Amino acid sequence: MTVPFRIPTTDLDYCLEQLLEHKPPKILPPETIQQLCHTLKTQLLAVPNIMHLQSPIAVVGDIHGQYHDLLEIFQIGGAPPSTNYLFLGDYVDRGYYSVETISLLITLKLRFPERVFLIRGNHESRTITTNYGFYSEVLNKYNGSADVWSYITDLFDYLPLGATIDGKIFAAHGGLSPSCQQLDQIRALDRFREIPHDGIMADLVWSDPDTEIMDFKLSPRGAGYLFGLDVINKFCHDNNLVQMIRAHQLCNEGYTSYWNGKCLTVWSAPNYCYRCGNKASVLEILHSNYDNKGHSSKSIDDSDDNEANDMTYEDYEDRFDSSKICLRQGVLPGQFFNIFEASPENDEDTLKGKSVNGINSEEDFASNGDFFSSFFREKSRKQHVEYFL
Amino acid sequence: MSSESPKKDEIPTESVTTRPTTIFAKPSARTAVLSTGDNGPSSTFATASSTTTRAGIQAVHVNAAREMVSLHTRGRLPSNRAIGSTGKPSSSAQASGPFASATSRSTTTRITPTSIQSETSSSSMRSSFPFSSAPGKSVVTSHHSHSTNISVPAKDDHGECNNPQCEHCGQVIIPSPQASFPIQDRPSISINDWSIFTQKRPILNSQELDYLSENRFDFPLPEMIFGNNLVKIVNHKTGEAIEFNALDALDSLDSDCKLKVSYHQEWLNSRRSKSSSSSEKSEKALKENSTKDLKTFTDNLDTLKPYDWTYSPNYKGTTTNLQLHPSSEEIPVKKLLRQDPILFYDESILFEDELGDNGISMLSTKIRVMPTCLLLLCRFFLRIDNVIFRIRDTRVFVDFETNQLIREHKEQEFPYDDLLKKITSSKTTNTNDPKKLLRDTNWVSQNIPVVSTVIESNRVPEGESGQKLNASEVV
Numbered sequence: 001m002t003v004p005f006r007i008p009t010t011d012l013d014y015c016l017e018q019l020l021e022h023k024p025p026k027i028l029p030p031e032t033i034q035q036l037c038h039t040l041k042t043q044l045l046a047v048p049n050i051m052h053l054q055s056p057i058a059v060v061g062d063i064h065g066q067y068h069d070l071l072e073i074f075q076i077g078g079a080p081p082s083t084n085y086l087f088l089g090d091y092v093d094r095g096y097y098s099v100e101t102i103s104l105l106i107t108l109k110l111r112f113p114e115r116v117f118l119i120r121g122n123h124e125s126r127t128i129t130t131n132y133g134f135y136s137e138v139l140n141k142y143n144g145s146a147d148v149w150s151y152i153t154d155l156f157d158y159l160p161l162g163a164t165i166d167g168k169i170f171a172a173h174g175g176l177s178p179s180c181q182q183l184d185q186i187r188a189l190d191r192f193r194e195i196p197h198d199g200i201m202a203d204l205v206w207s208d209p210d211t212e213i214m215d216f217k218l219s220p221r222g223a224g225y226l227f228g229l230d231v232i233n234k235f236c237h238d239n240n241l242v243q244m245i246r247a248h249q250l251c252n253e254g255y256t257s258y259w260n261g262k263c264l265t266v267w268s269a270p271n272y273c274y275r276c277g278n279k280a281s282v283l284e285i286l287h288s289n290y291d292n293k294g295h296s297s298k299s300i301d302d303s304d305d306n307e308a309n310d311m312t313y314e315d316y317e318d319r320f321d322s323s324k325i326c327l328r329q330g331v332l333p334g335q336f337f338n339i340f341e342a343s344p345e346n347d348e349d350t351l352k353g354k355s356v357n358g359i360n361s362e363e364d365f366a367s368n369g370d371f372f373s374s375f376f377r378e379k380s381r382k383q384h385v386e387y388f389l
Numbered sequence: 390m391s392s393e394s395p396k397k398d399e400i401p402t403e404s405v406t407t408r409p410t411t412i413f414a415k416p417s418a419r420t421a422v423l424s425t426g427d428n429g430p431s432s433t434f435a436t437a438s439s440t441t442t443r444a445g446i447q448a449v450h451v452n453a454a455r456e457m458v459s460l461h462t463r464g465r466l467p468s469n470r471a472i473g474s475t476g477k478p479s480s481s482a483q484a485s486g487p488f489a490s491a492t493s494r495s496t497t498t499r500i501t502p503t504s505i506q507s508e509t510s511s512s513s514m515r516s517s518f519p520f521s522s523a524p525g526k527s528v529v530t531s532h533h534s535h536s537t538n539i540s541v542p543a544k545d546d547h548g549e550c551n552n553p554q555c556e557h558c559g560q561v562i563i564p565s566p567q568a569s570f571p572i573q574d575r576p577s578i579s580i581n582d583w584s585i586f587t588q589k590r591p592i593l594n595s596q597e598l599d600y601l602s603e604n605r606f607d608f609p610l611p612e613m614i615f616g617n618n619l620v621k622i623v624n625h626k627t628g629e630a631i632e633f634n635a636l637d638a639l640d641s642l643d644s645d646c647k648l649k650v651s652y653h654q655e656w657l658n659s660r661r662s663k664s665s666s667s668s669e670k671s672e673k674a675l676k677e678n679s680t681k682d683l684k685t686f687t688d689n690l691d692t693l694k695p696y697d698w699t700y701s702p703n704y705k706g707t708t709t710n711l712q713l714h715p716s717s718e719e720i721p722v723k724k725l726l727r728q729d730p731i732l733f734y735d736e737s738i739l740f741e742d743e744l745g746d747n748g749i750s751m752l753s754t755k756i757r758v759m760p761t762c763l764l765l766l767c768r769f770f771l772r773i774d775n776v777i778f779r780i781r782d783t784r785v786f787v788d789f790e791t792n793q794l795i796r797e798h799k800e801q802e803f804p805y806d807d808l809l810k811k812i813t814s815s816k817t818t819n820t821n822d823p824k825k826l827l828r829d830t831n832w833v834s835q836n837i838p839v840v841s842t843v844i845e846s847n848r849v850p851e852g853e854s855g856q857k858l859n860a861s862e863v864v
Binding site: 122123128130131132135136139144146197198206220221223224249250251252253256272275276277278385386387388389 | 822
């Protein structure tokens with residue numbers, strides 16, 4: 001089979017329509033997924049391990065198959081191509097719509113290659129997806145065939161590992177690595193492989209910041225790192241950076257700021273796993289001019305008390321109360337966390353740990369093909385009680 | 390399951406299928422979610438004209454409409470249609486399934502009218518019940534003749550109780566929290582001398598977490614802690630009480646854990662080889678560079694203070710005024726197998742951690758209250774991928790007639806690979822996706838051996854009141 005190098009825009013628009021304008025979203029046929037993945041792979045071959053991006057841009061954290069909440073992000077933050085998006089990974093697993101979520105992101109990336117950027121998270125991996133739901137979901141939605149899973153996980157090997165925004169902000173899924181002092185060491189990696197257990201590539205998607213410690217610490221689990229303030233200060237200093245943005249850790253508020261904005265966590269899966277009741281956020285970065293007022297960008301390096309005052313930035317006071325938001329959210333000037341809650345549409349399709357579009361489809365869609373009859377039959381008789389022993 | 394209604398096909402679906410096509414246009418109204426609170430900064434991104442409004446019907450309205458239609462449809466359905474898709478054959482004594490038989494017992498069930506009101510005032514989406522009880526449907530008599538004193542919410546409860554109830558039979562069903570805010574559910578029920586309370590709220594926020602790590606716990610806490618969730622059983626007369634909550638469970642952890650993730654050795658080796666070869670270089674680098682090289686950090690790396698990162702609690706509940714004695718009297722399974730109506734049901738998670746994607750560690754509770762007894766299950770489930778399975782179940786049984794409370798604590802453990810072999814070697818299971826079963830706690834608990842069982846009761850064993858009976862150990 002010959003696969004064309006480019007997919008016509010009209011075809012991509014048709015894919016978007018299938019996913020966005022049907023309820024529940026229509027999954028794309030395996031051949032289409034194969035072609036989309038193949039085309040995107042050829043494009044990603046030319047992309048460096050760390051992408052160079054410019055503000056303004058909206059940074060999105062973990063989504064984990066919560067398709068309706070992804071649509072919610074486009075509702076509140078504006079949809080591509082009107083807004084630039086950087087997604088920090090963990091698109092699949094746990095939620096009930098991993099297939100739809102990753103299909104939509106792949107299609108959007110192909111449709112708007114200069115507006116949508118995807119990097120790799122620890123769930124963009126073969127072993128993890130077999131343990132945490134994506135593999136099972138593909139089997140459920142594609143009649144027991146794992147082909148789509150292998151197309152998509154092959155594509156994951158091509159995703160870049162990080163990004164810089166205006167050359168000042170470093171974004172990755174997890175955190176820093178003790179084996180990596182320079183961004184160039186990441187740039188030199190051979191990333192086209194499964195995420196290993198060890199080394200820079202693993203640490204980038206796995207490690208976490210910790211305000212209680214200094215240096216790197218081993219996790220008591222026996223693998224993985226935690227890193228402290230001196231590590232990130234050193235890394236930023238050596239690479240001329242002001243900040244690191246990452247995802248990977250659930251937080252009730254939807255975001256966490258460490259060390260007065262030196263490191264930020266963005267979490268974009270509200271009511272995680274449909275039961276945590278947490279909020280979620282998208283980090284909007286409007287600009288990265290920190291030195292207009294004569295303050296050098298390094299002023300945030302130290303944790304002085306007057307540091308918060310340095311963050312006020314008069315240019316944007318007209319737009320929004322920059323100083324207040326900086327203090328409240330612990331972000332740098334020109335940034336804010338756009339906070340949102342779970343889309344009400346989650347309730348509609350989520351039925352006691354099962355998705356109407358997924359696991360139940362075997363019984364309901366195969367039998368009569370009518371989504372609404374299944375809705376009326378199942379929804380009205382939600383089984384809350386169980387004679388457990 | 391002849392639950393198909395001919396009316397369903399007539400429902401006009403066209404009107405609701407219109408998924409708003411303007412998802413990619415920028416709806417100005419939704420930007421109100423912004424926490425900044427003033428003129429939306431996201432407008433800086435908007436290049437498209439923001440005057441477009443969302444076409445079509447709002448999903449919320451569609452839901453309400455669907456719910457109304459489904460209520461009508463249900464009213465027209467034959468009253469004895471079976472419940473649930475599990476399709477258990479109804480026994481002759483309970484002609485229309487386990488739930489519908491409650492109709493006849495409504496004489497013994499006194500429900501305060503206020504709680505029925507609270508059902509109607511709650512959103513229509515919450516009023517879906519897993520059963521359909523038909524008014525006037527006569528079912529055979531119930532098998533308990535004494536009168537049970539039931540009240541909802543519990544007699545001395547002043548919290549908000551949103552238990553939705555069936556208007557016909559007074560059944561109480563507790564829904565899971567909705568994906569909207571604020572999520573809080575605090576239902577309760579009293580039966581005879583006993584009251585049952587449960588509370589559900591979102592995971593702890595960063596303030597609560599900071600407070601806990603400063604004042605109570607000196608180890609990193611699980612990823613998700615539902616620290617405000619609890620289930621509590623109280624006897625008003627005697628003051629006996631048992632409660633299950635996450636924080637007390639976390640207090641009961643061992644101080645260390647020998648288990649490591651599957652690739653620990655591999656990881657350790659590669660790290661050692663690297664650090665030994667790089668130690669000389671980094672020393673040089675330190676002399677050459679006045680600035681501290683990052684690599685020096687790695688040489689004297691040590692782990693955090695050890696703690697039980699699997700979060701395996703040694704927790705059997707928090708008790709007050711409850712004297713428990715070792716007992717040989719097991720929880721009466723026969724009584725629990727009887728499908729008495731469930732007056733109160735709730736399940737919640739106390740804490741959960743994904744062990745850095747190396748498996749899962751989860752503590753959860755389930756409770757069901759029947760007219761004569763209740764069963765509570767507090768289950769700890771641990772799966773470390775390619776290493777081990779561990780289950781620690783605490784069951785509490787209360788008999789409302791005799792006021793006896795039985796607590797059973799059972800521990801199970803099994804190597805991961807052995808259980809995986811069990812699946813792949815058996816022909817009946819779906820070998821296409823063997824790991825799916827490994828995520829099913831019920832299946833795992835039925836397929837791994839029991840390590841120990843301890844049974845206790847609030848009754849002093851008869852005839853042996855003087856001497857202490859050893860806890861019965863079962864292999």
